[in-house]
Amino acid sequence: MMSKVPIVSQPTPLERLPRLSETLGIDLFVKRDDLAGPSLGGNKSRQLEYYFGAALEAGADTVLITGAVQSNFVRLTAAVAATLGMQAVVQLEDRVGDHSQEYQAGGNALLCDLLGARILRYPKGEDEAGADAALHTHAEILRAERYKPYVIHLSEGHPPLGALGYVDAAHEILAQNSGFDFFVVASGSGSTHSGLLAGLRGAGSTARVIGSCVRRPARAQAARISRIISRLSDISNDARAVKESDIEIWDGALAPGYGQPGQPAVDAMKLMARQAGLVLDPVYTSKSFAAIPALVESGQIPRGSRVCFVHTGGLGALGAYGTAIRDIL
């Protein structure tokens, strides 16, 4: 058993969306993981239960993590560290190329400051191994100062502890409602998608899981999920029940690229806001939710299907995207 720190009040709500269900001709529910954990919540709260579990077990007093300037993972790490009396060192990568004050200092970046994190900057955005190496260099400096650092890795090749949080979430959802035909979830680093799929298959569910790309195109993402499932099998029996054909990816709302909302993403935000009163974020959940109307339209999600959309949060970034969203609202 991996150690775990309780961060999320479980279960998070599972709500039916009656107006959207009627509009789309499906039975649509939302798993409210936007309410999971502190400081505006999100899916990373479940992942951090395991990372902080490992950090505390290692006797750490400082946690280091890297992410985009508007990363929710980084913001939640700062929040959880604050609740546990630990120091967070967060490294913000230039992944999006937006140098406006709004993007660089608003939203999650502002929250990291507010939450008391130490902020480092990293000039590249497509260099996972380099970003992690920079964290390790900083961890060595901290160690020389007698701190006890723990690094949460971004790059592949480490045990996917975060995915265990979504193995748990799958069991939590099935206990709330075991009748879903489809799950739709954002697929970025892949921990959430992989863990959810593993937990469902491990529990015997044959529900289809559509991972909606927010970071890289479908082929590359499918290969990444496959590698994570294989590493997850070393630490979770559930992952051994996943077959290659279970990995389903949609990338129809990815353009123009990571951290940049296109028209389908903003249309999805409007649909969810105006028919369910729920706010999606511009980087992840707008692009993942966009899969549902598109796949219903194409017939790949048949009318009448019971569909669970996993709202993974991301609301801390909203303020940093005001101009980008307003321009295409």
Ligand SMILES: *Cc1c(COP(=O)(O)O)cnc(C)c1O
């Ligand atoms: C990180 C993130 C995702 C993607 O989750 P992964 O586990 O990295 O694939 C989805 N939604 C939000 C809001 C996120 O912050």
